[in-house]
Amino acid sequence: MYRKILIPTDGSAFSSTVARAGVEFASQIKAEIMGLYVAPEYQYPVYVEVIPPTYPSEEEYQASMRKAGESYLAKIREAAEAAGLNFSGFVTFSDATAREIAHTAEQHHCDLIFMGSHGRSGWGQLLLGSVTAKVLSICQIPVLVQRLKKEAAHG
Secondary structure (H helix, E strand, O other): OOOEEEEEEOOOHHHHHHHHHHHHHHHHHOOEEEEEEEEOOOOOOOOOOOOOOOOOOHHHHHHHHHHHHHHHHHHHHHHHHHOOOOEEEEEEEOOOHHHHHHHHHHHOOOOEEEEEOOOOOOHHHHHHHHHHHHHHHHOOOOEEEEOOOHHHHOO
16 A cells, blocks of 8 residues: 655645644554645845845745744644654745645655645635646646545634
8 A cells, every 4th residue: 555645735724634634544554754845936026126135035035934844844743753653854945836746756755645625725725726736637646635624724
């Protein structure tokens, strides 16, 4: 069956709920878990001749996003450790989130990707829904899509 499961997260409440379900699934089959947070690439200010002094440097941005990603992954790590499962977590940077998820899963020899049908609420939910659809269309390994009721995403 599945020995190593990739669980991507965006840090949203819905994503955290999906991650808990992924850990529960992995514990039933005693699979290793790999968490992934894909942060957007650093963007230089557009149409500005001089970068404002309050605008973060690329290094500051990356440090901030790594810290945020590590805090999102810590929730998955804690659940995995409580279930007695091996865990590894990664923060990467890419503007092609779906491609990065599929690439990371293949690069780390994952057998399955466990992800939510949507992520953030509102417009972001549509965006992350499209990420899930793209992962499904480009990935060469199985993808298990967890669909949750709206009420569950707020808890």
